[in-house]
């Protein structure tokens with residue numbers, strides 16, 4: 001718990017200071033869909049590459065602690081765990097829904 005308490009403010013700062021925050025894992029198919037969609041938005045110049053912060057939980061040291069801390073912050077344990085403009089979006093299905101309604105482009109602009 002001590003490690004998690006130290007990580008919570010660090011993660012919150014990343015969420016607050018980046019337009020898009022994505023916690024993900026390399027082997028997760030839902031994460032791949034999210035990253036593909038985000039890359040598409042970058043290619044279409046709807047989003048700038050430098051405005052996206054990626055937290056790759058399965059390749060960083062203490063990734064499990066980061067995942068616990070994210071659960072504390074958002075109530076969500078699964079990946080991808082996505083924030084846009086400091087607002088919790090949810091997972092891949094939530095992001096895809098926002099895209100299909102056209103809301104995602106508005107949030108990213």
Ligand SMILES: N[C@@H](CCC(=O)N[C@@H](CS)C(=O)NCC(=O)O)C(=O)O
Nearest residue numbers: 028029030077078079080091092093
């Ligand atoms: N409905 C979720 C599904 C996400 C999901 O099930 N992700 C898996 C990895 S593929 C997960 O987080 N499993 C728990 C874990 O990796 O700790 C979404 O659309 O994002």
